[in-house]
Amino acid sequence: MLDLMAQPDKNKLAGDWKCYLDDKTTFELLRLNSDGTGLKCFGQTIDEKDTLFTNHVTALIITSWEVKKEKLILNFKNTISFKINPAYQVQFSSDSTFELTGEQLKLNLFPSYLNRELFARTVAFQRAETIIGPVGSKSATCIVGEKIFSFTPIDSRTHLATYKGFEDLIPHLVGCKSKFELVQQYKDPSYNLSIPTSINKWSFGFGDKLFYISFNSEKDDTSQTSIVIYYDFKNENKDYYFKQIKEGKEKGDIVRFNNIDIYKAINWQGKYEGKIFLNNSIWIAYYTKDKGQEELLQKCITSFKYSQ
Numbered sequence: 001m002l003d004l005m006a007q008p009d010k011n012k013l014a015g016d017w018k019c020y021l022d023d024k025t026t027f028e029l030l031r032l033n034s035d036g037t038g039l040k041c042f043g044q045t046i047d048e049k050d051t052l053f054t055n056h057v058t059a060l061i062i063t064s065w066e067v068k069k070e071k072l073i074l075n076f077k078n079t080i081s082f083k084i085n086p087a088y089q090v091q092f093s094s095d096s097t098f099e100l101t102g103e104q105l106k107l108n109l110f111p112s113y114l115n116r117e118l119f120a121r122t123v124a125f126q127r128a129e130t131i132i133g134p135v136g137s138k139s140a141t142c143i144v145g146e147k148i149f150s151f152t153p154i155d156s157r158t159h160l161a162t163y164k165g166f167e168d169l170i171p172h173l174v175g176c177k178s179k180f181e182l183v184q185q186y187k188d189p190s191y192n193l194s195i196p197t198s199i200n201k202w203s204f205g206f207g208d209k210l211f212y213i214s215f216n217s218e219k220d221d222t223s224q225t226s227i228v229i230y231y232d233f234k235n236e237n238k239d240y241y242f243k244q245i246k247e248g249k250e251k252g253d254i255v256r257f258n259n260i261d262i263y264k265a266i267n268w269q270g271k272y273e274g275k276i277f278l279n280n281s282i283w284i285a286y287y288t289k290d291k292g293q294e295e296l297l298q299k300c301i302t303s304f305k306y307s308q
Contacts, residue, residue, distance in 0.1 A: 010034070010067060012095070017125035023209075025137040025174065026107065026181040030100065030125055031062075038062030040074065042107045045136030046174055053179055058105040060084070072100070080111045084119075096127040108180055108208040137184075140171035144204055148213075151200060157296060158194040161215070162307070165190035169211075169231070178206040183233045186281075190307040193284075194300045195227060196293070209234045223290035224271065227300060230283050238277055258302040276301055 010032075017030040029052060031039040041059040043052040053059055061077040072088045088102035101122040105111050109118065152160045166172055169188035199215045206212075211231040217223060232238050241263075244250035253264045255274075262274040267287065272294055275285040284304055286297035 012092075013067070013072065013090075016128040017098075018128045018131060019123050019125050020131075020135055021107075021181050022184075023137075023182050024135050024184055027135075028104075028107075028123055028125075029128075032065055036064050036066070038065055038074070040076070040104075042179075044174075044179070046139050046177075048136060051177075053107075056107075056179065057110060058107055060105070080105075082111070082113055082116060096130040097124065099124050137174045138171050139175040142176040143169075143172040144176055146172070149202060151195075153197075154194055157197060158300065159197050159200075160192055161195045162192040163190055165307070173206070173211055176204075176206070180206045180208055180210075182209060182211070186231070186233060188231075191305060192307060193227075193304040196225065196296060196300065199225065199227065209236060223288050223293060225286070225288040225290065225293060225297070227284065227286050227297065229304075230285070232281050232283055235281055238281075238283055241275075255298070257298045260302045262298055262302070274298055274301065276304075278304065 011034075014032050014034045017032070019028045021027065025046065026042060026044050029039065029041050029043055039052075039054070039060070039062055041053055042056065043050055045051075057080065059078075060074075062074055063077050064075045066073050067090075070089075072090045073086050074088060075086050076084055078084070084105075085103045088100050090098050090100055092098040099122050103116075103119050104121055104123055105119055106121075109115065111119065148164050149161050150164075152162065154160050166188045169186045170182055170184065173182055195215055196217075198217050198221065202213055202215050204211070204213060210233065213229045215227045217225040230237065241250065245252040245263075251265055255262050255264060260276050262276055264272070264274045267273050269287075271287045271289050272291050273285055273287045274294065274297065275283055277283045282304075284301045286294075286301055288294065288297060
């Protein structure tokens, strides 16, 4: 049962409060110091140690705080383009847990007037020292520093890229200290796919609940061709894409290759692109300015298969 805070009680609120996100590693922190200052930011628990994202755009320094007329008033110093509404409603469910409702920034969503309405939300905080149970992640060698692909010639136009795989990919992403929310665990078996011989290097990228591996042609290649393997851990990008198609906001130009549907389009960069959606929260796309390469690229992305 939730009880609306009925009277000022700074002693009840003073201290560190946390709310862990779904990955049980990333958390929101509300630090209310007894001297009336504090901090509101995100952080992560890795290898049993907390790191606070104090230099992130979402980090808010609390210059003063007080309880006034059944509201918690947080006055912030920040670098964003608008003044955050300082008034929050507090509802306690116990001495160590409460819900905070008001304007609260989100990790990896850059704050602006255009998306301000998305920050009106409720966060369930728990006193940090009372949190027990499995939280945090173990880190391993960052995947960026590992040789994860080997290449074997297939013919004059393609070679086979074989990915070594991981029993659990997440520690190797956590080790990169990317400051993005991921998932608790992801079994990543070895797989392979054909790649044009003009591509023999790869790079990495991170996003909110997203990781990708991008195979890119050389900088002097005017076709600007790439094949990208997306790990869409919560299928959010996939679901959004199909929602856009359903609402008529995205064209669903579909061709079938190797019994797999490829969703084609011309993107904002003027590149021809094609996407396929697979199991295990993976989707693969090609991008190129050379329409003549599309058939080869379609053959490549639909060749994806797990080694076992």
